[in-house]
Amino acid sequence: MIGSLRGKVLRIDGVTALIEVSSGVGYEVDMPVSSLSELKIDAPCFVYIHHVVREDAQVLFGFSTITQRSLFRALIKVNGVGPKMALAVLSTFSVDEFVSSVLQEKASSLEQIPGVGKKTASRLVVELKDTLKNFANDSGQSLQSKQGDVSSSDDRFSDAVAAMTALGYKENDSVKYVKLVLKEEPSLSTQQIIVKALSVISKGGR
Structure with missing residues (x-):
């Protein structure tokens, strides 16, 4: 499984970056807007990868920090939340902001995420509250800060x-x-x- 990529950004189309690695092979990587904004065309980059293998395709999801990838993996385990919605979450909130909203049970604030209604927002809080406690230390800071x-x-x-x-x-x-x-x-x-x-x-x- 691919866990990370280091290479050069060839192009960005929507939420997909084409990253050429040292072997000359280019990988298409779907990324949240927050991570894409850190990339520049023809510039070197490093991204953490979540590699999905399906019967009809292999899909790469990329993230600028390992904490973003951890949150993505937690999100796609929630009933009714797929990779597209998980990317929308990470494009709307920083890791700290999302974790804080869930731990404080502010479901209404999650409704601003594209595709997330009242029921899904409530489900995110209920199903992730215990999991996301692992992302916070005693002072409420995420591992991204740590x-x-x-x-x-x-x-x-x-x-x-x-x-x-x-x-x-x-x-x-x-x-x-x-x-x-x-x-x-x-x-x-x-x-x-x-x-x-x-x-x-x-x-x-x-």
Whole structure:
């Protein structure tokens, strides 16, 4: 499965970016407006990918941060919410704004999302409230804020998080522990980061 792409933006059509990777292959990636706005034609880019394999097609969804991708994955698990609506959510709200609205049970504010009516807005709050608590720390800040000085385009950071999730750890937990390790020892290699992160988890996250 494709987890990320690094390359050059060839063109943007609507909500789809064509990204050429180093091998010369171009991938069409559907993205929320908030992520597309950060791309520039003929400029290098890095995006996290959610790869969907269907009987009749393979579809790539791209995001500028790993937290956006985590929220997208949580959204498409909600009954009646598909990828198109999940992209609409991320195009309308930042991760922080959406998480805050759900945790505060402000269903009415979610009705501004295209395609979301009163019933769907209420369903989003009910089905995501417990899940999205994992996106917030004690002060109500999302993991997007907690990444701090660790760049989402850092190869070691993204590779370590990808490895952790492949081992079965939740993506938001992987971000948390990898960031913690890098904050304490910023010069570690990817393998060393993973080993340290697993050690922290085995000790109860301390």
